[in-house]
Amino acid sequence: MKRLSGFLILLMLTSMIASCGSLASVGSGSTIKIVSSLPRTGSSKGQTDSIVNAIKQRLEEADYKACDGAFTIVYEDMDDATAAAGKWDAAQEASNANKAAGDSAVMVYIGTFNSGAAKISIPILNQAGLVMISPANTYPGLTKPGKGEADEPAKYYPNGTHNYVRVVPADDLQGAAAARWAQSLGAASVYVLDDTELYGKGVADVFEATAKELGIAVKARDGIDGKAADYRALAAKIVAAAPDMVYFGGITQNNAGQLLKDIRAEGFMGKFMGPDGIYETAFIEAAGADAEGVYATFGGVPAEKLEGDAATWYANYKATYNAEPEVYAVYGYESANVAMNAINSVCKQDRAAIQSAVMGTKDFKGILGTWSFDANGDTSLTSMSGAQVVAGKFEFVQPIK
Amino acid sequence: MATSHPRVAQGVPWRSIGKILIVIFCVLFLTLPLIEMVKAMIADPQLLVRQLLIGLTNGAYIALIALGYTLVYGIVELINFAHGDLYMLGAFFSLTLVGVFSLTPETPWLIRGPLLVVVLLATMAFTATLNMLVDRWAYRRLRGIGSRMAALISAIGISFVFQNLGLLWGYLRFPFMNGVMGSNAVAPKSFPALFPNVNLLAGTGVRFGAKDLIVVGVSVVLLAALYVFVTRTRLGKAMRATAQDRDAAALMGIDVNRTISLAFILGGALAGASGMLVGLYNGTAVFDMGFTAGLRSFTAAVLGGIGNIVGAMLGGLLIGIISALSDQYISTKWTNAVVFGILVIILVYRPTGLLGDDTAQKA
Numbered sequence: 001m002k003r004l005s006g007f008l009i010l011l012m013l014t015s016m017i018a019s020c021g022s023l024a025s026v027g028s029g030s031t032i033k034i035v036s037s038l039p040r041t042g043s044s045k046g047q048t049d050s051i052v053n054a055i056k057q058r059l060e061e062a063d064y065k066a067c068d069g070a071f072t073i074v075y076e077d078m079d080d081a082t083a084a085a086g087k088w089d090a091a092q093e094a095s096n097a098n099k100a101a102g103d104s105a106v107m108v109y110i111g112t113f114n115s116g117a118a119k120i121s122i123p124i125l126n127q128a129g130l131v132m133i134s135p136a137n138t139y140p141g142l143t144k145p146g147k148g149e150a151d152e153p154a155k156y157y158p159n160g161t162h163n164y165v166r167v168v169p170a171d172d173l174q175g176a177a178a179a180r181w182a183q184s185l186g187a188a189s190v191y192v193l194d195d196t197e198l199y200g201k202g203v204a205d206v207f208e209a210t211a212k213e214l215g216i217a218v219k220a221r222d223g224i225d226g227k228a229a230d231y232r233a234l235a236a237k238i239v240a241a242a243p244d245m246v247y248f249g250g251i252t253q254n255n256a257g258q259l260l261k262d263i264r265a266e267g268f269m270g271k272f273m274g275p276d277g278i279y280e281t282a283f284i285e286a287a288g289a290d291a292e293g294v295y296a297t298f299g300g301v302p303a304e305k306l307e308g309d310a311a312t313w314y315a316n317y318k319a320t321y322n323a324e325p326e327v328y329a330v331y332g333y334e335s336a337n338v339a340m341n342a343i344n345s346v347c348k349q350d351r352a353a354i355q356s357a358v359m360g361t362k363d364f365k366g367i368l369g370t371w372s373f374d375a376n377g378d379t380s381l382t383s384m385s386g387a388q389v390v391a392g393k394f395e396f397v398q399p400i401k
Numbered sequence: 402m403a404t405s406h407p408r409v410a411q412g413v414p415w416r417s418i419g420k421i422l423i424v425i426f427c428v429l430f431l432t433l434p435l436i437e438m439v440k441a442m443i444a445d446p447q448l449l450v451r452q453l454l455i456g457l458t459n460g461a462y463i464a465l466i467a468l469g470y471t472l473v474y475g476i477v478e479l480i481n482f483a484h485g486d487l488y489m490l491g492a493f494f495s496l497t498l499v500g501v502f503s504l505t506p507e508t509p510w511l512i513r514g515p516l517l518v519v520v521l522l523a524t525m526a527f528t529a530t531l532n533m534l535v536d537r538w539a540y541r542r543l544r545g546i547g548s549r550m551a552a553l554i555s556a557i558g559i560s561f562v563f564q565n566l567g568l569l570w571g572y573l574r575f576p577f578m579n580g581v582m583g584s585n586a587v588a589p590k591s592f593p594a595l596f597p598n599v600n601l602l603a604g605t606g607v608r609f610g611a612k613d614l615i616v617v618g619v620s621v622v623l624l625a626a627l628y629v630f631v632t633r634t635r636l637g638k639a640m641r642a643t644a645q646d647r648d649a650a651a652l653m654g655i656d657v658n659r660t661i662s663l664a665f666i667l668g669g670a671l672a673g674a675s676g677m678l679v680g681l682y683n684g685t686a687v688f689d690m691g692f693t694a695g696l697r698s699f700t701a702a703v704l705g706g707i708g709n710i711v712g713a714m715l716g717g718l719l720i721g722i723i724s725a726l727s728d729q730y731i732s733t734k735w736t737n738a739v740v741f742g743i744l745v746i747i748l749v750y751r752p753t754g755l756l757g758d759d760t761a762q763k764a
Binding site for chain 2: 041042043045046083084086177194219222223224227228229230232233234236240252255257258261262265266267281282285286287288289374401
């Protein structure tokens with residue numbers, strides 16, 4: 001036992017020395033570090049590849065320089081997923097956040113992709129006074145009082161000031177828009193499912209509440225186990241309830257493909273709709289032929305429908321990376337855009353000043369148009385889109401409200 | 402039990418009080434929901450039948466996997482934690498073969514049927530060989546040292562090795578695989594719908610697809626074959642003898658190591674068969690599917706009485722049906738709680754499982 005504890009102490013000492021070492025090596029005054037923490041392993045990789053590409057694209061446009069060359073920008077792409085989990089992992093996200101907080105050169109933390117992960121890193125970064133810009137979190141309770149649990153969002157901000165912004169519209173908008181779209185698609189009754197995660201349950205809650213307000217009959221509400229082998233019994237239950245539509249609040253990585261397969265195999269012919277968590281190629285691959293006709297909603301407009309500066313961005317992206325950007329790429333670009341704008345206006349290696357510059361972004365002329373952050377850190381943009389799988393690809397259907 | 406816990410035997414009968422408390426708890430909290438459930442069952446009997454059929458089908462393949470646990474436990478008293486992951490590798494292997502043969506739902510039955518049988522047999526051979534090799538390389542060396550814990554821990558290690566093999570498998574992009582692994586290594590892989598899904602009971606208001614029948618049919622044939630093998634053949638007799646008393650069996654001229662290998666081979670073959678069946682039935686293979694399936698199947702084996710073949714079949718069936726009914730009449734998110742709650746209650750009353758018996762032969 002004694003030997004074991006001795007070994008542990010040695011291990012702790014070594015890791016402390018190691019982390020001190022990395023602190024010292026980057027502490028030079030003319031470097032500003034931007035890090036991102038996104039699920040780079042697992043089936044979200046398709047999405048996050050294009051986000052990281054877009055971030056790099058913005059930084060390359062500035063030639064990795066800020067304040068007329070006074071600062072060199074260093075970008076680090078961190079992974080908050082593990083291969084064993086196949087998706088984001090709480091411990092990994094906490095370790096990324098702690099690493100960024102402990103590195104004094106880090107001025108901006110771009111992330112996370114999953115709202116559940118943000119819940120873990122926001123408080124860590126809040127205490128370190130480091131600003132966090134999310135290109136993809138949509139759970140309302142992260143920023144908006146009264147939209148989530150009673151103690152949200154205050155519990156994420158232990159030092160009292162908000163340090164978190166997001167450039168995407170939140171799910172109180174997405175869930176409501178999805179319900180209105182469902183009604184206009186002719187759904188008079190829905191069966192609402194969620195994956196019992198923060199994001200999935202959140203958007204399903206809003207969808208359910210709005211559906212009830214609109215007079216859509218909510219047949220039932222269930223949560224699924226994202227690791228289950230099959231959902232056949234649930235599918236039989238759904239078929240017996242005979243709704244016009246099944247709404248699944250959740251992500252591909254929690255078995256959305258299997259769920260859809262089982263529902264279809266059980267003979268359900270109605271509509272299937274999900275939020276932006278299933279708006280990706282990985283979902284279509286997992287669901288196979290059954291993905292055909294699935295509806296999905298997401299914040300903003302698809303890349304190929306962008307106008308103005310964003311259309312230029314889209315053309316540049318395709319030219320640079322020789323690939324179609326996934327839906328969140330444009331938000332990755334805009335996140336880096338906001339970060340660079342704040343750094344350029346402050347021109348100091350000062351977390352507090354950069355944080356308040358980001359939080360105070362007003363009438364910002366980004367590629368998504370001219371927009372601002374409100375006091376909570378939410379974007380003033382509210383545009384939403386609806387898409388449908390046609391011939392094995394998500395195709396834009398219409399803007400939704 | 403009484404000899405090892407003299408306090409329980411002499412003093413306050415805590416055990417009986419505990420049992421009575423459990424009964425009171427059940428009566429108080431479960432009566433009303435149970436009445437509601439029965440009402441719901443009567444209100445829609447067709448749905449009840451459908452859920453029972455789903456439970457039967459799921460139970461059939463759970464039983465196939467559970468047998469692998471029970472066979473090995475019966476003979477060497479090792480809980481083979483890697484068994485669920487072996488099943489996962491079976492699914493990956495069969496998916497690869499499906500790609501190699503480029504089977505699609507359009508392939509005519511005259512070609513598809515025989516090829517599927519080939520895939521099934523090849524998958525069974527693959528997982529059987531793998532299981533046998535693991536026994537030879539990992540478990541056999543640890544058998545003589547008198548510690549069962551060492552083998553158990555190495556089984557957990559093998560489970561990790563298998564799971565990572567499954568992960569690596571997702572990266573394979575050989576042209577002859579015809580792209581069955583999709584574009585993302587870690588993501589769930591989609592099987593083509595090779596089993597027909599026509600409703601065999603069309604017109605009755607109950608659904609029982611052809612693919613459900615295939616899964617039940619193949620499982621029952623394999624279960625029956627195994628049962629006959631163990632109870633009627635010479636080798637089966639050797640297995641039972643080894644399970645009862647390894648030393649005595651060795652003295653009677655039974656090659657104990659070969660008999661143990663046989664248990665691993667049979668268990669592995671069944672895991673491969675269920676991997677392929679479930680892959681084609683559910684339509685998905687993913688590298689971590691073995692954990693959930695293994696947990697369910699191990700539960701089934703314990704429920705039925707670990708080491709007992711008929712018990713594993715019964716346990717699998719019960720778990721399948723209980724899960725389906727719980728999904729329908731309670732709620733999907735409570736299903737795991739219901740299944741394991743029932744396991745706990747059964748183990749309180751019958752610590753050796755439903756059919757398990759310390760004195761009876763184990764395999």
